[in-house]
Amino acid sequence: MDIHYDEKELAFREEVRQFIREKLPPELAAKVKSGKRLTKEDFLCWQNILSERGWLAQHWPKEYGGPGWGPVQRHIYEEEAAAAGAPWIIPFGVGMVGPVIIKFGTKAQKEKYLPRILRNEDWxxxxxxxxxxxxxxxxxxxxxxxxxxxxxxxxxxxxxxxxxxxxxxxxxxxxxxxxxxxxxxxxxxxxxxxxxxxxxxxxxxxxxxxxxxxxxxxxxxxxxxxxxxxxKGWTCAKYLLGFERTGIAGVGQAKEWLRQLKAIAAREKNNGKPLIEDPSFRARVAAVEVELMALEMTNLRVVADAEKGGAPGPESSMLKILGSELRQEITDLMRRAVGPYALPFFPEYFDTDQPIDVGPEYAPPLAAQYFNHRKVSIYGGSNEIQRNIIAKMILGL
CATH class of the missing domain: 2.40.110.10 (Butyryl-CoA Dehydrogenase, subunit A, domain 2)
Structure with a gap:
């Protein structure tokens, strides 16, 4: 099931695409797409570009410097940014402590810290x-x-x-x-x-x-x-964690990785045929795609409901669980699709522009990507803890 966008939302998607085409440095996009390590300067480069456009604080109300986007607009930006290879926005300032200061901070704290977050003056x-x-x-x-x-x-x-x-x-x-x-x-x-x-x-x-x-x-x-x-800091902590866990869902990134997985599976061969035609592998890809569609719709519902209450509720635990498990499954399937070429680890690949002449060009970062994403089911509150939250806060058990 595809999401139906109205004309206004389609026009906004084109606005985002045009902005990214004009403003995202090609060398930075290439670095992201090839799995290279990003520096602090890389992140700040893109965040400063977003700040100049007024698009950095995407969850903030307009009166505090946010763009006034709704959940669908944020979803569209996330999709287009991931597809284009834009660096992800580091969330700790703009996506976590910023909303906490807006909700619970004093007037002096808002005046001091929020403008500095918007201008990327504090990391x-x-x-x-x-x-x-x-x-x-x-x-x-x-x-x-x-x-x-x-x-x-x-x-x-x-x-x-x-x-x-x-x-x-x-x-x-x-x-x-x-x-x-x-x-x-x-x-x-x-x-x-x-x-x-x-x-x-x-x-x-x-x-x-x-x-x-x-x-x-x-x-x-x-x-x-x-x-x-x-x-009373636990109240602030829970409010912040709702934003963090919703962000961990990573729908835009997962959709881009799924596109990459399909492209890899179309190029790799199994018994002389494209791997994507193998019934077993194809079934795993199809299962991921169905789960991702469900996650996308649930994500939109949760963040839309949060517009009324100001923060995602315990439903964000569902997003965290499914989003983390989906990204782990996709990285596993990409690694399996490339087979033995995904096994070697070349440290020099991540820090230099030198190509690694071993196997297909998409193979070198896959092992590191797979192992790095084992952590997503742990950070932000382990998935076991998220299931406890769902049982207590949603199911009343």
Missing amino acids: WCQGYSEPGAGSDLASLKTRAERHGDHYIVNGQKTWTTYAHYADMMFCLVRTDPKAKPQEGISFLLIDMKSPGVTVRPLLLLDGEHEVNEVFLENVKVPFENLVGEEN
Whole structure:
């Protein structure tokens, strides 16, 4: 079942296509499509272009600098950007802490931070997970003790994506150790240049420096950097996670990868025939396509309903589960389609423009892509935790 777009939406799609054709640097699109590693400058290049057009803060209301898009317009942009090879928008500032500040922040916080996010002047990271508090986030141990007009923060965060680039971190801290787990947490904004903040890299299997450990030792944080009420940070955390989990669904990226999978399967041969004609392989591709169509429709319904309430609800857990599993299945099928050519790992491929003359041109990044996307069913709250949320919040079990 295809989505039916009206004339206004079709005109908007053409506007997005024209904008991307004119503004997306070809060398950057080529880098994305070939699976090369993107630098901070690569991300900022595209985000600055979007900012100039007023399209960066796609979920924000117009009064705060957003474009005023509805869910269908955001969906169309995501599709076209993925198809064209535009870098994904780093979500921590514009897609996570921005909406939290809009919803719960003070007037001073909105005036200070929102314009800087829109202008890409602050790179944000997310201080949620800890060595002993991942999916069970409410068990976090990082402490913030009030001393007059500031807090003193001590603890450790882990799996902190792009913390080595970050200027600011939104951080969950325990401000009342005697309260029940969810009731003693606060939401702080921490300057990463503060004395006592140490960032240590965690290298992934493919050598990528994407995530980090962050150590906080007697870090002084002004009281004015508290978002919402003290000990009520769990409300902010849940609000933010709704946006994060909806984003993890990645419908636009999954649709582009499915197109790539079909193209690969049409070129690869099995018993002298295109692999896409093999009944077993074709059935797996068809199953992915059906599930992706269902995810797309559910995603549109969830974000449309959220327009009334201001944030995606527990339904975002369904999007997170299905979206992550679909992308894992697609990367698995692409790897299987290429067979032994997808097995070797060439580190130099990701950091240079030199071609790797082994097998088809689409093979070199597939192994790293497959292994990297094992994580999507874990981060943002593991899929097991998402099923618990669905059982409790939707099914009432």
